[in-house]
Amino acid sequence: MPGGYHDVRLYFANLRRPPATWYYIASLPSPVAKRFLVWTISACSIALADCLLLAQPAGIRMIVIIVVLLYTMKSVVYMECLIRDPRKLPLLRWIAFHCWIGMRPYVFAKRKDKPYDGGKLIRLGFVRLLIGIGMVTLSWLTWHWAAQWDWNPIVGRICASGFLLAGLSLIGHFGLLNIGAGLWRKAGFDCQPLFRNPFQSRSLNEFWSRRWNLAFSEMTSLGVYRPLAGLIGKNSAAFASFLFSGILHELAISLPVRQGYGMPLLYFFIHGCGIVIEHLLEKRGCPISKVPWVGRLWTIVWLVVPLPILFHPAFLKGIVWPIVGIY
Structure with missing residues (x-):
């Protein structure tokens, strides 16, 4: 070299x-x-x-x-x-x-003399932050009601976990990050929201590349996809980006609890396969986004059905459930 x-x-x-x-x-x-x-x-x-x-x-x-x-x-x-x-x-x-x-x-690289408009993002962030806190509180209430009224513990945990995960996402992804983007815009830097109406996605490709956690998609694009695309081809580089995302989620989800290794990686492997299927359908003239409601349903199913693989029981038990006292 x-x-x-x-x-x-x-x-x-x-x-x-x-x-x-x-x-x-x-x-x-x-x-x-x-x-x-x-x-x-x-x-x-x-x-x-x-x-x-x-x-x-x-x-x-x-x-x-x-x-x-x-x-x-x-x-x-x-x-x-x-x-x-x-x-x-x-x-x-x-x-x-x-x-x-x-x-x-x-x-x-450059700071604008006249600040960008960030007020709307800040207000929206605070609203979603409060809704998220409300959902975390509802999760706590759901679990304690379930214990008080002798619900099936599995049902109680599923309901409470749903409210809790949604609440934490609203607090962090849609609340604090929007507030942060708004403050940076007021400081003169063109920071954009990183989560952009993800439930409007009409395909997995749209969800991961243009709507959900743009910081993560930008990171994998710049750090993995572009360096590899010229070596192994665009399709293989795109699939490698999903596998790399799975490895990062293994480090963030499975490594702290020392269990569940391979499950987050499997989740992103599944989504890499979903992207490949979408590309094949598009090449045959049948893009999944052609009918909006079909594309949205397709995307939601791929995201939600394998979600327990990503947020596996060891992660929930070791990190998520203790937040509201679920046992």
């Missing part, structure tokens, strides 16, 4: 200059060295975080692992962006990029 060994030596020589280590990696001239270092340090960071938190509750381990995943993958994305576009963010703008969940670093 031309210049790669020299770049690696330079990196280790500069480890004594925190906190700009990750920032320095992205500045290396060799793409091979950059990719090697950023992926190696990302994997080591996750392993180190997990080892240091062995004695902590599963919920704490999950939060820390997710934070480490987020910021290591931001470094992967920024590095891939620099390989294609030599514009380098100033250090403070690079830090600002790491203070937002989104994965588009050049949103922070």
Whole structure:
């Protein structure tokens, strides 16, 4: 790798200059060295975080692992962006990029003098935040009513879990993240909402690429799909992106509870197969989105039916249920 060994030596020589280590990696001239270092340090960071938190509750381990995943993958994305576009963010703008969940670093390349309109997003975020808190409260009430009225425990847990997962999603995905996007827009940066009416999706491809967690789709596109597309083809790269998403969810869901390995990966494998089916139908002139209600029903079935594979019992028991006292 031309210049790669020299770049690696330079990196280790500069480890004594925190906190700009990750920032320095992205500045290396060799793409091979950059990719090697950023992926190696990302994997080591996750392993180190997990080892240091062995004695902590599963919920704490999950939060820390997710934070480490987020910021290591931001470094992967920024590095891939620099390989294609030599514009380098100033250090403070690079830090600002790491203070937002989104994965588009050049949103922070330029600050608009007149702030963007963020008020609507902030108001919408607060409304959904309050609804989410209400649903978490309803989950708690449902479980305690179930115990008081001698419901079947399985029925009680299913009902309470449904309210709880929906409430947590409203609080985080649709509440806090919308508020954050609105605040960044008021600060002059064109941050967009990351969850855009997902129930309007008429296909799995639309759901994953344009409506649900755009930060995650941008991350897999920039960090996995684009580097692999030229090597193994677009279809194989797209499928690999789903498998990579499954691995990240294994780290966030199964690793903290030390059980359920393989189930989140299976969920995303199933969805990768669903995307392949959609592409085949489209090639034959029968796109699943042709009839809107059919496309929406198709998408909901693929998302909801295998959901217990993603949020497996060990994860629910170790992390989710304790929030409202479900046992």
